[in-house]
Amino acid sequence: MAVMAAAPFLLPALSTSAFPSGRSLPNPSQSRGTIPCHPKLRHSSRTPVAARSASAGESLLLAKADLLDLISDQARGVRTEGNASRRAGIVRAIDALALYGKDMVTTGPSLSATWRMMWTTEKEQLFIIKNARLFGTETGDVLQVIDVGKGLLNNVITFPPSGVFFVRSTCEAVSPQRVNFRFTSAVLRGNSWQIPLPPFGQGWFESLYLDEDIRVVKDIRGDYLVIDRAPYSWKE
Numbered sequence: 001m002a003v004m005a006a007a008p009f010l011l012p013a014l015s016t017s018a019f020p021s022g023r024s025l026p027n028p029s030q031s032r033g034t035i036p037c038h039p040k041l042r043h044s045s046r047t048p049v050a051a052r053s054a055s056a057g058e059s060l061l062l063a064k065a066d067l068l069d070l071i072s073d074q075a076r077g078v079r080t081e082g083n084a085s086r087r088a089g090i091v092r093a094i095d096a097l098a099l100y101g102k103d104m105v106t107t108g109p110s111l112s113a114t115w116r117m118m119w120t121t122e123k124e125q126l127f128i129i130k131n132a133r134l135f136g137t138e139t140g141d142v143l144q145v146i147d148v149g150k151g152l153l154n155n156v157i158t159f160p161p162s163g164v165f166f167v168r169s170t171c172e173a174v175s176p177q178r179v180n181f182r183f184t185s186a187v188l189r190g191n192s193w194q195i196p197l198p199p200f201g202q203g204w205f206e207s208l209y210l211d212e213d214i215r216v217v218k219d220i221r222g223d224y225l226v227i228d229r230a231p232y233s234w235k236e
């Protein structure tokens, strides 16, 4: 079907055959930490509190806190799949935050970072998160590592302590919020093995809102992602 139908974190449908049989990944020694929920405001030029009931900065703070609160118990989107009303609420919160981001340039240097997926509607990612256990592991951080200057983007799924699946892409900012990308190669790597996989597609995503903590993304397939900045830098 649509090879074009790619997403920022799009992965090939992983089947058990994608993993070397008998080489199940080690159990993670750590589970994913709790999602940081410390919405902060960038230096906002505040109007006196008396002037309005809530300044624009305070409204933004509330919108962001609302979104982070709604996703905080959703297991990165796994629980949302079975709850249409929560999904609708989260999408409303995303739309609200996107209003604050509508004039932002989100494809500049501030996009270069190791980003960590907090919540998504993308089925491939949720499939892996749900099913990693079948392969004797658990899904660790799911990352998007972007270097805007070099035009490189890696989508990374970690299987702690040492397993990783990543897809290399080239990427290019084509508008204030849209980035086009094209997969170039993919690697499934364990402690002592590594499997290169063929490239498989291209697509785009738009960062609708971005700040020093989080980014909110909609992609070519209409999927949503809420991402925060990882407290570390991922390197191949």
Ligand SMILES: *[C@@H]1O[C@H](CO)[C@@H](O)[C@H](O)[C@H]1NC(C)=O
Binding pocket: 083, 085, 086, 089
């Ligand atoms: C589904 O979402 C609604 C609205 O957020 C919530 O009140 C309800 O408890 C959720 N149901 C489940 C089973 O999590």
